[in-house]
Amino acid sequence: MAKVIFVTGGAGFIGSALLRHLFQATDYTLVNIDKLTYAADLAALSDIEASPRYYFSQTDICDRAALDSLFQQFQPAAVMHLAAESHVDRSITGPADFINTNIIGTYTLLEASRAYLQQAPAAVNANFRFQHISTDEVFGDLAGSNDLFTESTPYAPSSPYSASKAASDHLVRAWHRTYNLPILITNCSNNYGPYQNREKLIPLMISKALAGEPMPVYGNGEQIRDWLFVEDHARALLTVLTKGKVGQTYNIGGHNEIKNIDVVKAICALLDELAPKQHSTFNTKHSTLITHVADRPGHDQRYAIDASKIHRELGWQPQESFASGLRKTVIWYLQNRLDL
Incomplete structure (x- = not known):
């Protein structure tokens, strides 16, 4: 069998990419547990939704009774936990949802997993994994240094979002230490690729440019992020699940430190090259649409991941450069999301 x-969160951007990869690369039966918030997009799973290997449950991870029922019904070998509120701007204007989903939801899922294992056969306990997918934002800001985030970098979150994710990481480690729950943690850099919610930087810039609207860039745009193609991330998560050592943390990065303004300029250059007139309302250089706006409160200036551990110990490295991944992403939006 x-x-x-x-x-969890399988209808989200990274979760749906992971489910598509798991479906293609394994023979696992996949159960997608998602509340279906504004960020969910079941269309991203249209290729697998009819398969008998795929099940969808519209469930809030804060609903313990619903989770217990799913555990009893499906008897999972692993939980890959991606369900989270993740948009920094939304966390600044409305932090309550982030506290509820990212902290209370993770706690509830941990407890449901622990209760399941207490009654599961020894063979299930020996092989079960609780994989918690987190972010590099828990480490804070590397402004003014040439350092990289390692798995042992102290936590220093800056926003309600990153603070709630940091709290969830701490809970997962505590459940491993106190209850011996077999956990794995990953902290990833900025993801991009097909099906990303339009509030995120790259799809937002693409949609604004195609509409001939101002492309808003926070502050001077000098903020640096390490960009990771979402399909590379999905491969990394499966690698950690199957090869990772229980109790360990693995950083996942794309080896692409780029300033936000340079990301936006690269998008403009690709659209100048690739967007025929029927795809864009703008008839001159898209870069003329770049508009600088007031910076985000508490905006971290630099994130950079040291992903040497996952390469050294598990053999993973990204397949896409930023140039190749961004080209694939822009082409995908031109072909699939002209309504954005």
Whole structure:
């Protein structure tokens, strides 16, 4: 019988990419547990939704009774936990949802997993994994240094979003230490690729440019991020699940430190090259649409991931450069999301 894997937040951007990869690369039975918030997009799973290997449950991870029922029904071999509120701007204007989903939701899922294992056969306990997918934003700001985030970098979150994710990381480690729950943690850099919510930088800039609207860049745009193509991230998560050592943390990065303003300029250059007139309302250089706006409160200036551990110990490295990944992303939006 094929293993059953729970993926929480599987209708989200990274979760759906992970489910598509798991479907293609394994014979696992996949259970997508998602509340279906504004960021969910079940269309991203249209290629697998009819398969008998895929199940969808519209469930809030804060609903313990619903989670207990799913554990009893499917008897999973692993939980890959991606369900989270993740938009920094939204966390600044409305932090309550972030505290509820990212902290209370993670706690509830940990407890449901622990209760499941207490009654599961020894063989299930020996092989079960709780994989928690987190962010490099928990480490704070590297402004003014040439350092990289390592797995041992002290936490220093700056926003309600990153603080709530930091709290969830701490809970997962505590459940491993106190209750011996077999956990794995990953902290990733900025993801991009097909099906990303339009509030995020790259799809927002693409949609604004195609509409001939101002492309808003926070402050001077000098903020630096390490960009990771979402399909590379999905490969990394499966690698950690199957090869990672229980209790360990693995940083996942794209080896692409780029200033936000340079990301936006690269998008403009690709659209100048690739967007025929029927795809864009703008008839001159898209870069003339770049507009600088007031900076985000508490905006971190630089994130940079040291992903040497996952390469050294598990053999993973990204397949896409930023140039190749961004080209694939822009082409995908031109072909699939002209309504954005």
